[in-house]
Amino acid sequence: MPPPDAGVDTVEPDAVAAGLDALDTPDPGSSRTPVWRRIARTAVPPLVTLVLVIGVWQALWALAFWPEFKLPAPATVGGELWARLTSGEALGFIWTSVHRAVLGFLIGVAIATPIGLVVAKVRFVRAAIGPLLSGLQSLPSVAWVPAAVLWFGVTPTTIYVVLLLGSIPSIANGLVAGIDQIPPILPRAGKVMGAGRLAGARHILLPAALPGYLAGLKQGWAFSWRSLMAAEIIATSPDLGTGLGAYLDNGRFLADMPTVISAIVLILFVGVGIELLVFRPLERVVLAARGLGGAL
Amino acid sequence: MPPPDAGVDTVEPDAVAAGLDALDTPDPGSSRTPVWRRIARTAVPPLVTLVLVIGVWQALWALAFWPEFKLPAPATVGGELWARLTSGEALGFIWTSVHRAVLGFLIGVAIATPIGLVVAKVRFVRAAIGPLLSGLQSLPSVAWVPAAVLWFGVTPTTIYVVLLLGSIPSIANGLVAGIDQIPPILPRAGKVMGAGRLAGARHILLPAALPGYLAGLKQGWAFSWRSLMAAEIIATSPDLGTGLGAYLDNGRFLADMPTVISAIVLILFVGVGIELLVFRPLERVVLAARGLGGAL
Amino acid sequence: SRRGEPDGAAAPQADQGAAAEVKLAYFPNVTHASALIGLDQGLFQKELGKTKLTPVKFNAGPEETAALLGGSVDIGFIGSGPAINAFAKSGPDTVRVVSGATSGGAQLVVRGDIHSPADLVGKTVADPQQGNTQDVALKKWIAQQKLTGVKIQNLDNALTLDEFKKGTIAGAWVPEPWASRLVLDAGAKVLVDEKTLWPGGKFPTTVVIVRTQFLQQHPATVQAVLRGVLDANDLAASNPAEAKAAVNRQLKQLTGKTLPAATIDRAFTGIQLSTDPLASTYPQLAKDQVTAGIAKSAPALDGFLDVTQLNAVLTKAGKPAVDAAGLDK
Amino acid sequence: MTAILEPETQSTVEHAVRLSGVRKAFGTGARSVVALDGVDLAVEPGEFVCLLGASGCGKTTLLNLVAGLDAVSGGEIELNTARPAVMFQEAALMPWLTASRNVELPLRIAGVKRADRRRRTAELLDLVRLGEVGDKRPHELSGGMRQRVALARALASAVHGAGGGKQALLLMDEPFSALDAITRDVLQAELLRVWRTTGTAVLFVTHDVREAVRLGQRVVLLSSRPGRVVQEWQVDRLSAAGEAKTVDEINGRLREVISSHAAA
Amino acid sequence: MTAILEPETQSTVEHAVRLSGVRKAFGTGARSVVALDGVDLAVEPGEFVCLLGASGCGKTTLLNLVAGLDAVSGGEIELNTARPAVMFQEAALMPWLTASRNVELPLRIAGVKRADRRRRTAELLDLVRLGEVGDKRPHELSGGMRQRVALARALASAVHGAGGGKQALLLMDEPFSALDAITRDVLQAELLRVWRTTGTAVLFVTHDVREAVRLGQRVVLLSSRPGRVVQEWQVDRLSAAGEAKTVDEINGRLREVISSHAAA
Numbered sequence A, B: 001m002p003p004p005d006a007g008v009d010t011v012e013p014d015a016v017a018a019g020l021d022a023l024d025t026p027d028p029g030s031s032r033t034p035v036w037r038r039i040a041r042t043a044v045p046p047l048v049t050l051v052l053v054i055g056v057w058q059a060l061w062a063l064a065f066w067p068e069f070k071l072p073a074p075a076t077v078g079g080e081l082w083a084r085l086t087s088g089e090a091l092g093f094i095w096t097s098v099h100r101a102v103l104g105f106l107i108g109v110a111i112a113t114p115i116g117l118v119v120a121k122v123r124f125v126r127a128a129i130g131p132l133l134s135g136l137q138s139l140p141s142v143a144w145v146p147a148a149v150l151w152f153g154v155t156p157t158t159i160y161v162v163l164l165l166g167s168i169p170s171i172a173n174g175l176v177a178g179i180d181q182i183p184p185i186l187p188r189a190g191k192v193m194g195a196g197r198l199a200g201a202r203h204i205l206l207p208a209a210l211p212g213y214l215a216g217l218k219q220g221w222a223f224s225w226r227s228l229m230a231a232e233i234i235a236t237s238p239d240l241g242t243g244l245g246a247y248l249d250n251g252r253f254l255a256d257m258p259t260v261i262s263a264i265v266l267i268l269f270v271g272v273g274i275e276l277l278v279f280r281p282l283e284r285v286v287l288a289a290r291g292l293g294g295a296l
Numbered sequence C: 001s002r003r004g005e006p007d008g009a010a011a012p013q014a015d016q017g018a019a020a021e022v023k024l025a026y027f028p029n030v031t032h033a034s035a036l037i038g039l040d041q042g043l044f045q046k047e048l049g050k051t052k053l054t055p056v057k058f059n060a061g062p063e064e065t066a067a068l069l070g071g072s073v074d075i076g077f078i079g080s081g082p083a084i085n086a087f088a089k090s091g092p093d094t095v096r097v098v099s100g101a102t103s104g105g106a107q108l109v110v111r112g113d114i115h116s117p118a119d120l121v122g123k124t125v126a127d128p129q130q131g132n133t134q135d136v137a138l139k140k141w142i143a144q145q146k147l148t149g150v151k152i153q154n155l156d157n158a159l160t161l162d163e164f165k166k167g168t169i170a171g172a173w174v175p176e177p178w179a180s181r182l183v184l185d186a187g188a189k190v191l192v193d194e195k196t197l198w199p200g201g202k203f204p205t206t207v208v209i210v211r212t213q214f215l216q217q218h219p220a221t222v223q224a225v226l227r228g229v230l231d232a233n234d235l236a237a238s239n240p241a242e243a244k245a246a247v248n249r250q251l252k253q254l255t256g257k258t259l260p261a262a263t264i265d266r267a268f269t270g271i272q273l274s275t276d277p278l279a280s281t282y283p284q285l286a287k288d289q290v291t292a293g294i295a296k297s298a299p300a301l302d303g304f305l306d307v308t309q310l311n312a313v314l315t316k317a318g319k320p321a322v323d324a325a326g327l328d329k
Numbered sequence D, E: 001m002t003a004i005l006e007p008e009t010q011s012t013v014e015h016a017v018r019l020s021g022v023r024k025a026f027g028t029g030a031r032s033v034v035a036l037d038g039v040d041l042a043v044e045p046g047e048f049v050c051l052l053g054a055s056g057c058g059k060t061t062l063l064n065l066v067a068g069l070d071a072v073s074g075g076e077i078e079l080n081t082a083r084p085a086v087m088f089q090e091a092a093l094m095p096w097l098t099a100s101r102n103v104e105l106p107l108r109i110a111g112v113k114r115a116d117r118r119r120r121t122a123e124l125l126d127l128v129r130l131g132e133v134g135d136k137r138p139h140e141l142s143g144g145m146r147q148r149v150a151l152a153r154a155l156a157s158a159v160h161g162a163g164g165g166k167q168a169l170l171l172m173d174e175p176f177s178a179l180d181a182i183t184r185d186v187l188q189a190e191l192l193r194v195w196r197t198t199g200t201a202v203l204f205v206t207h208d209v210r211e212a213v214r215l216g217q218r219v220v221l222l223s224s225r226p227g228r229v230v231q232e233w234q235v236d237r238l239s240a241a242g243e244a245k246t247v248d249e250i251n252g253r254l255r256e257v258i259s260s261h262a263a264a
Ligand SMILES: Nc1ncnc2c1ncn2[C@@H]1O[C@H](COP(=O)(O)OP(=O)(O)OP(=O)(O)O)[C@@H](O)[C@H]1O
Pocket: D026, D027, D033, D034, D035, D053, D054, D055, D056, D057, D058, D059, D060, D061, D062, D089, E139, E140, E141, E142, E143, E144, E145, E178
């Protein structure tokens, strides 16, 4: 059996591949590098993105492609942001929103985890409420706000109800997906070790589903945060304080693009911050412990 | 080494476990059952849920716990729904929204898949835009609507822009999570078979990440659909037709609970339908081919 | 370093005669009665002739503002607050107010146990939205009354009614028909009628705003629409019953609901349909934004009004022309 | 599932496991595969039985049935022991736990106290000669090391699984396949020691006929397609020569069985 | 990485693979594990080399380095062959592909035409005696069956991986560990036949000393912690008696090496 068609070996554009490879060459001594280099490696790429985005924006603005009220100068938005930051208001907005979102998200996790477990493992429950969970997930938060305000008034309860209705289905679905992907040999091993339903869930299913669950948590956080913004935009009251959603809505109401963009930047800032400070390290730990996660 | 503490064997409430087991006993001859029984098994549990929900609702209403304007009778909402359905309007709303959502979602998948691949596998890109993707995901669609309307007018472009900004990060993140969970031996096997970047992505990474990717697609669909609703609520114009979002907003504008609840029911109906008709069967196929997915 | 403004915005556009299509924005709301009546009776289309009329419904001012600024609609019925806002953000090259539509029709209605402004201290009063016309009016009034400790709650009008019924708010500064609904459905009483705060009892509630580019290119079309407004107002004056029926027909068609006869009757007594933009009130409204604390300085209103087309229409109809109070440059 | 017809007094000579006419088919219709059909096999309490058979003949399937992980399609399995401890053909380690945590897991599930658990885990890791790599995760171990961790875990489970004074049972699926000759010798000896001290019944799958004859008291040969017991050999206390002869005989019979499949 | 100092004319006697002073450490700092240190080994074109060593000594690590899947921490690997075909210690089958699709995969990646691919896949499946289960997925196969699918896939890759007239190289990590004696005999014979017809160099890891001596031309023994070549035996064309003697000798040496670790 000598190789008859040995020439047909390369089926892809080599130049592209080579370029990508160059970007991706693993650093052999990666863990011996000094701290400052590792920080540089984490911090520089996002900064590059930031500089690029601002550069393009500035260029678009300089071309006067759109009138100022449609696309304000980066400097104008920067000014607005700076004013809010130095006056301490921005911190207030962020604090109001973030503490609510975190609290709501934690409650959501506590409720959604058992739901996810039961849906994933009990056939009847899955058939009965599995589709409902996905349906609820695709129901926009704004749909709940009017009903919630009617039922609970403009109170924190309303905000949390909307937030939970947004985050629970998403977290539960993430856990279900994670559990579905567990190699079946692991729960079987648990079973022969004598793990019943509860011990099996605790010792086998939850840790085994963790990578998928974490992905679900990330999406769940996104849903929480978005639901919160929706709730804050619609339900405003002096009792509730001004969060980022309310700040955004002010800008929207006044058709004031610098405020709208400032709010977007602040919301993005929180989103990126939570990702970098919470989910990224968690993910790194979870995946590394399992020998997974190539480019992390 | 005789068993010294053999009594400490059961660490969980047996009654609960037994009950759950009873619900979950696998049906040994499951694939030999006639078609009607299988249909019954899929259709009955959701119906049970439906009946339960309506029952509780009716009971709450009958108790007159809340005034009628807060919690209308199921029959009132049913009447509203029925009127919309028989007049054909409901179908119009659904069609307007669903065809947009499906189109937008497909475009989103086409754009997000390469992004996800590159973010997952190229270290620099991941560091540069990975956090941004997660940040974008947690940016509520309503934040984009005012800017998009200013930039693109009340046109389908605006709607699609908002929808894509909602769905792309979510789908891409799902793919990244799926790829992170691939057992490293599989890409290695691909590599020694001579698969370069593109062939590896096509033959190994994408199929191997499919279960996680599918979970991401599901969440991505939810995001698409929610973003669409947000866009439809804010951007209304005869050119755009009346979708479910606009219908909901009318109810909200008038604080008309029967309309709000009808809209919620229709939106849920679409969500559940897409889950049952598209994602559930896809998931079943994908997981069954891999010998995964216990309770499916 | 920004390139010069795009040509379109700087140099006046040539008159291109009647437009092929005009997109007209409005709310399904009693304060937009001129628009509703005009649409119901086909008054706009009659005046527009071959020009295609596309009515565009909005539920809230900010969306309509965004659509105007983004060029998605050409002419809009809009609250005076959002109109000032849209102008302040973009300037006379983008939008201008060409006519009034409605004046009056906002009241502070309160619970039975509130007898004087001082009784509101420590209570919650609702208004529709931060920075809108009623919000500014309420905040200014509170400042004038030197009240401290009145909580202001922004609520959708529809929710205001429910919250009022529940008793969580002591009063609300709301436009018609909500003031009437609160009075008739929820037993509220009027503490302040906004009319009484303005000279002559008139203040602009709804105005007609036009994209400047459209105004310059198609003044004939703008005139046609304004004639339609005039016709609608005339109808409302001559046959109020038919006008109310027209409004209700439109509401039914747009939202599926109608207003009870009592509510619409009371609402109509509160509002006045008139094309007079009440130009002299705007400097005061702009200053009120500062008093109310939603703007740092009063927006400049030079060029805010352009009543040329309105005056042409009025003159032709044999009615007195209106004054722009110097805001047209 | 106890045979209620036998008088109570005979309970001391009860089988540890008895399979009667066991049948197992995977799937249905045209794609159905009958892995086992009409398997009759009994393991006495404390007996060491080795199971031999061609690749794919149904040995793993049989162990899974005995372990209660799958349901039989026909026939009956009578189990008079506590929950059996199982060592799978794959290592099946929990990838998120270190080696020692993996070994500890069955003890944790059984509710053994922490100090006790730690001590036994350390003992077992030493027994499989992995005392130094207890804090490594499965992906940092070699194939043979993973197999030894799985062995230690199965032993932990065997020793603690037996509850209520019942007989213990250990099911092992090719436990030494990834080990070098020397390590294998050592671990075989350890396994025999554990077996003798605890009186556990063992059902042991292997491909190494020599190993089967050396370790087992009885060797059972399965045919394939479908799996069924074709012959048994008593191999307890054989002389060296007797061992060699039996090995040859079994090899011959195995060859026959396999060629008869090829012919079929 | 070719040794440019040697004159061009010697290129026909170039090694297929040469490792010089190869070192591989996993991790850094206190948790660092030196798997290989100072490994010197050369495989001639067309040579069949068997690698023996205790469990965990670094055999798999060595194959991964040669396959280019990991980077050396020190030393140098010179490879004068086409991309090596690898059969991993685990089956590493794609779980979403049927058995025949798995075997076909390297041919698809190499761009072989569909009809050709199908024919060769069927041939290879027949060769590993799995002609009938081509449409089964990995989770429906027994452990040994999976191993045979992996073998068929590695052979498909070996035969098609060799490009540009270069020598082929096949790396195999315990390819027969999960097979019964008879199937193993058959497949050993098949492997030898493939090796002879294609002139591929083979680097073959096994725990079965007998197998190593029977198949290989040369047997290399690795020590553990760190892995290093301790001894080599030429075992080509040995008599039956010579074979038995060498097996005993290797076993003895292996025992020595392992006990020296225990002592250390
Ligand atoms: N889940 C399954 N679905 C379908 N067929 C299966 C399944 N599990 C096993 N089989 C089939 O049952 C037969 C017996 O498999 P089993 O794993 O018991 O073999 P084995 O004797 O353990 O083989 P080996 O020595 O190779 O491990 C095989 O033909 C296999 O293809």
